[in-house]
Amino acid sequence: QVKLVESGGGLVQAGGSLRLSCAASGSFWRINVMGWYRQVPGNQRELVASISPGGSTSFADSVKGRFTISKDNAKNTVYLQMNSLKPEDTAVYYCNAVSSRPFAWGQGTQVTVSS
Secondary structure: OOOHHHHHHHHEOOOOOOEEEEEEOOOOOEEEOOHHHHHEEOOOOEEEEEOOOOOOOOEEEOOOOOOEEEEHHHHOOOEEOOOOOHHHOOOEEEEOOOOOOOOOOOOEEEEEEEO
């Protein structure tokens, strides 16, 4: 079973940047499309960015042009670079496979953007 550990969140002012990291155990995750999700209390988890095994990326309209997703297979890590952050980006961010059978969810990392 793949274990996912997210980090890099924090408090940032609007317009600022953060880079989130998702460390995955083992190498099995590499054959999956991996995504970054976010969740605000009371709302469903939202997929904001994904990256395929071949490196193709996709983004939700709400973050397009501001967020980038990348991965380092050698480090078993998936990254989310977030620029031009807005207060509405405030959420807990998680990474996981984009699949009907995702891996066990990690604890997530809190991102708070102040106005």
